[in-house]
Structures are given as C-alpha cells and as structure tokens.
Amino acid sequence: MGVNSNRVEYLSCPETTLRIHTELVAMPPLQIHNVCLPPEQTTFQKLKHRLAEIFFPDDPLYRFKNQTWFRKFILALQFFFPVFQWGSEYNVSLLRSDVISGLTIASLAIPQGISYAKLANLPPIVGLYSSFVPPLIYAILGSSRHLGVGPVSIASLVMGSMLSEEISPNEDPITYLQLAFTATFFAGVFQASLGLLRLGFIIDFLSKATLVGFMAGAAVIVSLQQLKALLGIVHFTSKMGIVPVISSVLKQTDEWSWQTIVMGSGFLLFLLTTRHISIRKPKLFWVSAAAPLTSVVLSTLLVFLLKSKTQEIPIIGRLPKGLNPPSLNMLCFSGPHLAVAIKTGIITGILSLTEGIAVGRTFAALKNYQVDGNKEMMAIGLMNMAGSCSSCYVTTGSFSRSAVNYNAGAQTAVSNIVMASAVLVTLLFLMPLFYYTPTVILAAIIITAVIGLIDYQAAYKLWKVDKLDFVACLCSFLGVLFISVPTGLAIAVGVSVFKILLHVTRPNTMVLGNIRGTQIYQNLIRYRDASRVPSFLILAVESPIYFANSTYLQERILRWVREEEDWIKANNGSTLKCLILDMTAVTAIDTSGIDTICEIRKMLEKRSLQLVLANPVGSVTEKLDHSGILQSFKLNGLYLSVGEAVVHISSLWKAQP
C-alpha cells in the first residue's frame, strides 16, 4: 500500500489536485516496461487448464484438499447424497416445518399432477404416479432444500405436442404411453449424462430472454388448448398452433355447452382471485396453494349432487387404485418411434433441467446456500430414469410448487417425502373420490398455473435494457405461437447465438484520446476531457480478432486512418505518423487475425505509418510469438500501455527528427 499512501490526502480538494497534477505531468516520465510472454506451458498443460475451466470451473474437489481419508469418505458420501449433509442435524422442529410445507404442496400437487398429465395427453393417474416416486429420489440425491418436485406445465406441454404428432393418444393409448415412458427415460439419461460429463453449461444457451418469450408463448398455447375443456367442445383440432386452435373453437360453436362454461368460468374466476390475493400479500400464499384442491373438492361435490342435471359436463371417471405399477417393460429401444422418443426426451430434458435448476438456484440464493448445477442434473436425471421405470413421466423442480414449499416454511427435502406420502395415501385410498371431478376444473387449474408464466414486466425490461435480447424473446414467443414449440425454441437459441456472432463479426472500434493530466486513454466521443494526441491515431478494438471479423477490421481500421488523414488535411493538423492499436480488449486472436495484423502493418507501411500494439493480452502475445511476427514488433512496436507507447515514440521522434 506504500505506493498510494501519500497520494490520497489531496483528494478532498479537487482544484489543488488538478493544479498539482498538471505540474506533475510536466515532470519526469514513465519508465518503459516490456511486454512479457505468459509463463511457458506445454500443449498438454494448456489443454489440461482449458479442460479444467470448461468442465470443472467450480473446482468441485476443493473440499477434499488436505483432509484425512475418513473425512474424505464422509465428504464424498455427503457430496453424492446430500441427505447425509443435513440428515445428521435433523430434529423435531425441522420436521414440524417440513410436515406442514409437505402437506401444503401435496394439496397443490394432486390436482396439478392430474391436470398436467392431461396436458401431456396421458392418463390423469400418471400425473399422480409422477408426484410419488420422483420426489422420494430427489430427497436423497438433490442438493436443493426447497425444490418441490413433480410434473411441470412446459415439459408436459412439449411432450404432449411432440408425441401426438407421431402417435394419436386417443387411437393408440398404449403405444403413446410406451413412447412417453421411453422419452422420459431418454430425458433422464440425457440429464444425468449432462451432469456426469459436466456439460451443464449447455442449458445456459437458453438465455433468460429466450425463456421469457418461450414461456409466454407456451402459456398462450396451453391456455388456448384448455378452451376445449372450458367450452365443452368434443371435436377439437389436434394441432397446437394458435391459428388452427382458434378456428377450431369458432367452427364448433354448436358444441359449446353452457353448463361447462358456467362451471369453468366460475372456478377460473375463483382461482384467479386467490392467485391475485397471494401475489398481493405473500403471507397469504396458502390461499392460492389450497385453492386448486378446494376447487376440485367443491366441483366434484357439485357434479355428484347435481348428477342428473350435469350430464353434459365431462368427468374424469374411474381411476385405478394402487401404487405405481412397474413400467420397465414398456420402454422400447427399437422400432419406428425411437427417433421421436429420443428427440422428445432431449428437448423435454433440457426444458425441465432449465426450470429445475433455475428454481433451485433462485431459492438457494434467497437462503444463501449453493446449488451445484451439475450435481442437480444428475439428481434430476436419475430421478427421471427411475421414474420411467415406475410409470412416471418427465418431472423436475416446479416453480409454483417450490414457491409454495418455500413460503410454507420448508427446511429440507423431507417436505418432498411428506408430499410423496400424502400422494401415496391418495393413490391407495382416495382415487374413487375423483370419479366425478369435472375435467373443466383441470383446465381452470392449468390456466391459472400457466398464466403466471407470461412475464410482461420482464419483457418490458428487456426492451428497455437490451433491444437484441428483446428480439430474441419476441422470436421465441412468436415462434412457439405460430410455428411449433421445438421450432420456436430453436429459433430463439439461434437468435441468441447470432447475437454473439454479430458482436464478434462487427466489433466496435473507437478512437482514444488522452485524458489531460493522466496516463488514461479513453474514447474521444464519450469523454469530453479526452483530447487527440497529435501525430498519433489511437484505436481500441473491442473484440477478439477472428476469421469472422478480420476482413471487417482491416477495412474499418484503414477507413479510420483515411478519415483521420482527411480530418488532418481539413484542420491543418500535424501529419499522422503512428497508429497505436490498444489490444486490451482483444482477448483472443486466431491465424486469420494474425494475418490481418500483418496485412494492416504492410498497408500502413506503404503510407509511411508505423503500427504499434499496446497491451496485448497473454494468449495474443503468445500467438504473435509463435507465428513469428512478435519479434518484428518488439523493436518499438510493442508497449505495455498506450501511455508508454506515446511517450516513448515521441521521444524517439525528438531524438531523430
């Protein structure tokens, strides 16, 4: 700190500082420092470092350093089964919280499970099965303490839409079910291998902007699909797009049933009101959490009591009683539908991972603990693999369920076990009670759940902050709405990647000027107190120099030189003698980039201009060295900072005018 010790006293008095400073700069100069190469590394060392950064950025083994063998074993056990981490400290008070929250989410999970299974065109009971086995597995393997596990709307929707394009769920329900379990299996395998291979960063490519648009689009699609049940239409289009659905609704007006419409809109209003109350007053979270079950109970009672007069209202009907039947024999790894199963598995796998991990991270951040993305992927993957063998379809951490879980005071994953037990009781004893439940209620529950996915405030923020992010959001929204769910997703990822490429293809270049009295060089346009240094043109390139931009940069830099010379001619300035490229932000270079640097130097030499590189970063310096052109720059062409370059080159000019 000695370096800065005496300086600071002047800070409180800017005028003095300025004056003293101006005197200072008229005093002895900087020492000129050499640009160093990074420490020599073999290709193998570099590769190792690179791979470590790609696959183990979080250094997951740091816990194990300097520990005894026994301790290492315990840590490994805790690492793979987080239950051992909190299990030993578990007590009655924690249990009480977990039981309360577990029962609360169960009351939400049962109607949601049935509804989401309908969304995936699966028998309602599969939704309940999926709320039983997966939560138990997650409780042992998962590292989030607040995640409420079960089927989710987006994955259900996507699975339903992708599979029904291949097989009709009404005409061939068995094959459809097989396909769904197989897809779930592949989703699990894909998720677990992403985690195992530490490729979790793949889900990062679904940016938040993309997801905002995608979820809103999916919510609209899902809500429109519910018009079938809400209006009581029997012959409905099997397509998902907005156009066929709306035309189908308008064509079948003769099938609209007023009893269904009245009941549906009544309960929809009730559910939306409770949702609104809970959003306004987060303490009343239980209002919206209990509303779906209340609606189911009330509507079932209503239909049961008015049996004779409500025959037009479709009901769920008989549901099988009993635990999840094994479904290993229903997985098929051959046949004509395998490709669709794999594709559906991968897409629903990615989508459910994205939701599960985002939700886990959100609540972990609130309670200040860490969720390991790759480990979560393995947990979710294993849970789906096990699920596919026990009649469950794709599950993950659900946002609505986790929020209720968190608000109800869940402390550990035991709340998931409590929920699973409640589902168990339902499966064993309460199934006949759902006989008279009208399907219109499930539609109302789904609409209420997905309406929260339309986050127009987030979209507005995207528009305000980053127009291109907004375009990505809009593309995925419109893509989902008018083309199809997977296409919309693909378009959105494409737009996001295109945005990165665009930034690289057309990087920003700017002219720097010296901020008077400092060694700081900054953008002339942005900083009014920055001024041109006569005879120098100082350019900063704000991107790696790659094949994708090397031609552009060459043209652009020569244009800057041309414009500078025109400006000098017009203003009678001193002749341009030197171009300094500030390479601070050129964080990488490839062989095309190196050729470009050579080319620029050649072209400048023909105009009797010197090319100087300031502050090239480690990897760039290294590559310039390997390609052999660093040597030629080392002689007055390479400086540690723009400031030193300007000082030294001016001094050389003075020495040899």
Add this chain to the structure above:
Amino acid sequence: MGVNSNRVEYLSCPETTLRIHTELVAMPPLQIHNVCLPPEQTTFQKLKHRLAEIFFPDDPLYRFKNQTWFRKFILALQFFFPVFQWGSEYNVSLLRSDVISGLTIASLAIPQGISYAKLANLPPIVGLYSSFVPPLIYAILGSSRHLGVGPVSIASLVMGSMLSEEISPNEDPITYLQLAFTATFFAGVFQASLGLLRLGFIIDFLSKATLVGFMAGAAVIVSLQQLKALLGIVHFTSKMGIVPVISSVLKQTDEWSWQTIVMGSGFLLFLLTTRHISIRKPKLFWVSAAAPLTSVVLSTLLVFLLKSKTQEIPIIGRLPKGLNPPSLNMLCFSGPHLAVAIKTGIITGILSLTEGIAVGRTFAALKNYQVDGNKEMMAIGLMNMAGSCSSCYVTTGSFSRSAVNYNAGAQTAVSNIVMASAVLVTLLFLMPLFYYTPTVILAAIIITAVIGLIDYQAAYKLWKVDKLDFVACLCSFLGVLFISVPTGLAIAVGVSVFKILLHVTRPNTMVLGNIRGTQIYQNLIRYRDASRVPSFLILAVESPIYFANSTYLQERILRWVREEEDWIKANNGSTLKCLILDMTAVTAIDTSGIDTICEIRKMLEKRSLQLVLANPVGSVTEKLDHSGILQSFKLNGLYLSVGEAVVHISSLWKAQP
C-alpha cells in the same frame, strides 16, 4: 503534446528514471475522474449506426461526398462499371502486356476448361463455353485487374458430386445438364444478392483454417476420382468418399489398362516436373502454364499416330463446333429437382465466391489497390447468371489462372477479353483437333492442378499457432474425405463457430497486480514485477458477459474470492475488503450479465465485501444505467481505472477506519 514534452529526456537512463519515478509515486495523487455515459442516442440512431456498421463498414459513398453532380455521375459509372476507371487511361503498352498474358492463360484455360467440366460430370465442351462468356462479363463489371476467370476445380467437384447424387449424368444427361445450368443460375442469384444486400461477410465464416482442410480434402477426393481415367477403369463407383473409391480401384484390377497407365503416368510426371520448376523459379511460370496445352497436343498427336495400337485408351471424341448455344430454355424453376438445384447453387456459389474474392484480394494487395468484396460478389453473380443462360456452369476467379495471369504481366481485365477471344477461335475452328485427345491427359491435368491445394505448410503453421484452428482444419479435411463435401464444409463451419462460442462460454478471468511505481495493473502470473494490492482482489474478465457465460462467471468469481481468502488465511495477509472488476475487456453485456453483476454484488455483500467496477465501456455503462443499477454503483462503486479505484477506496478506508 505538451503533456509528454518534458518526460522523455529521462528515457535514455533507466536507473535515474526508476529512482525518480519511485519518488514520484510518493507524491500527490491522481485526480478521480467520473465514468461518463456515452452521448445520448435514440434507438433509431443506434439502429442506424449499427446497420451502417453491419452493411456499409467501408463507407462506400465517401467518394461521392462534396462532388458536383456531373462528377458524381462519372464516379457512379466508374463504381458500377470499373471498366470506365481504367478504360480512359488504356494505351498500347498496356494492351501488349494484356495480349501476352491473355494468350498465356488461354493456353492453360482450354485444357483446364475441358478437364474441370469432366470433373463436374458435364460434357467437356461446357468447360470451354464457360471460359468464353463469363470472362467477357467480368472484364466489364469486375474490380480486380488480375483475376483470371473460368471454371475452378472445387466448385466443379462439388457441383458434380451433389448433382450426381440426384441424377445420373450417364443415364439422363439432358436433365443433368438442365440441373447444372439451373444450379449455376441460383449460384449467380445468390452471389449477386449477397453483394447487393451487402451480406458479403457471410463468406468470412469460411475461415482460412477451414479452407485449408477443406481444399486438401477436396484435392484428395478429386485425385482419387482421377484414378478411374488414369488406370483406364470402365466400371467405377459413382460415390465420392475415399473408402468406396479405393475399394472400387482394388476390385477392378482386371480392367486396368497398361497403355493408359503408361501414358497417364508419363504425362503426369511431365506436368508435375514443370509445376515444380515454376514453383522453384517463379520467373519460369510459363513452363507450367504452357505444359497442359503441350501435353494435350503431344498426347493427341501420339494417339492419332498410334491409332491402331492405342484403341484401349479412351478419347474425348467428337465435340460440337460453334459458339455457346443459348440455354435459357434449359433452366427449370419447378419440378422435383428444384431443391437440389438451389442447394447446389448456394454451396457452389459460396465456395466459388470464397475462392474468387480471396484470389482477387491477394493480387490486389500485391499491387496495392483495393478490391470491394460486395462489388466483386455482384460481378461474379451477374457473370454466373449470364453464364447459366449461355450454356456455362459455375465460374469464378481461379487461383491457378490468376497466378499465371499476374506473372505473365497482366495489367487490366483486357487479358480476360484476349483469353475469351482465344477460346472463341478454338470453339469456332479448332474443336475437331480434340477428337483424339485421351481423357487420361485430362486426369493428369486435374491432378496437377489440385495437388497444389494440399497446403501442408499452412496446416503445420495452424498447429503451431492455434491448436483449435488446426482442429477446425482437420475436421473439415476428414469430413470431406470420409463423409461428404457439403457435410465436411458444414462441420468445419460448425467447429469455427463453436470456437467463438467456447471463447465466450468460458472466458478467461485473471488476478491483476500493480506494477510497482505505475498506475498499470497487470496479470500477476504473467508479470513478475506486478504485486498484489493488500485488501483488494482485482479481477479482469476477458469477454462480454452474456447469458452463455453468466453462470460460469458468477461461480468463477466467487471461487477467486474463496481462493484469495484461503490464501490470505494461510499467509496472514490483511483481510480482503474489496473486489475490483476490471471491465475494460467486457465489451458487451446483456440482461443475464446484468443480473449476474447484481447477484455477485449481493453475494459479496453477505461476505462484507465491496464490489467495484473499473472502466466499464460505453455500451456496458449505458445498459447498467438503463437497468437502474448504475446509480447504486456510482457511490464509490464505479471508477475510470483500477488505479483510481485503489487510491480512492484506500483513502476512504483511512478516513473512516
């Protein structure tokens, strides 16, 4: 310059500098500068600027500024028809050079034209047609003075392989020819529209590394294909891959004809020797330029004279005499093959553009003039569109022909006109002379031409300088060799794009230290004289902060903090109080990135650490401002440089300990 005037005298004496400098730093401090927002711009202005950078980086209209209307008209004429630029200064001495070089390339173009047409499975005469019309059009529209225009090996190969997958050229030659002309038309349309829409940067995505591998792979494939003619095999595989070709060669040993083999290898040796001579002594370029025609003449004579004994050697046979017949009626814009025609057109269009523009730029750089990429695209595109209506297939600037043209002293595009005239004479009068030309000679000419495409030195340089570029090169080489030409190309582009994404997904972060006695902060590992600043952790992030890396950066930065705290604990250092993020190289940020910054700040606050941003670039500052978090940073969280941040924050700590 006043700023630096007195400083430089000390430079010659480093010890003094150092001493004085050390005193200096103990003197009054820096003034603290504000971080400014860039000048306010409306969304429309920003969009306009962005679009101008994307589509008009070279500011093509700058010539027209401040000119009279008449002058503007002349300039526009010269802009669209470069012939008006050099036409007015054309004289006899230039004409002499152009005639000599034109005749030289004609002697190369005639045998090459016939050979390349064979490569594309087209009648040999189409190769000659393609050496007549397109050069004439290019002479008027093209801006390169040295480009020798005609069919090229790569585009011929790709067209041949893609079209014969759809239609057999032997069984249905008419449809095949129609398809070829239609593909040529689409190639022209695609090229011209790329130029017109100023999307020329698309061809930049074929990086040099990709092309090195692609061309080498294509050269191997082409050479292997020539084994058919070289060995005199009659029943040959129609596939392009290395495996089927070699197995076909080995299976048909009974068809090998010794006469063909002797003649083929003899002339191949002759051609390779002349090629070697010309490479060794560039002055003797005419040796290799004249060799193909010499071989054709000699071998034709030989076959003619030994007619009775060489019946086993296949000959070209009758070629129609006369000018290019119109082929507008052969273009078909409907039917089952349209998709293939469009796809082939686009791929051959891109490939031929890449070659034509790279060649044009290479020779323009040698003679110090500029070639406008977008204008060249329009010229090449129009030339191919016109070509497709006059029985020509895809043409572009050929590397071998242009090199000969340049070496033979070509001065303007008139050499192309001379070449076209020579081809005209051939077409009108000399066609019967090719009756006895053995096809084995064409194979030898093709092999000699493509062997130069295998640039192992370039590949070695890629390996030495940039391992990932080498991987891209290898992928395209192996992809072309073992899968197919378009797939190989797609893989290579994929690898190149992946490389960009990888750099963004896993950006480099590094700890900076102060270089003693300066305000420069540099990588601690790279610069031995950089030292840690106690209580500060200074991190530089070397990439934009995007959705693709925001999770990684968050984890990585927290890991840096953890490691720093561990280090401090182990070394009894002073407690970490502040994390400075040097944002100089963070050239862009999106909404996910902004969330990450907030998240990091929150997490650091929980550890009682302050987060400070140093030198955010214009667009990043702007987005931080729009998202509303800049305000909270402005209070001691935002500095113009790391140096100022360290000084000011330390002073605040001193003031309130």
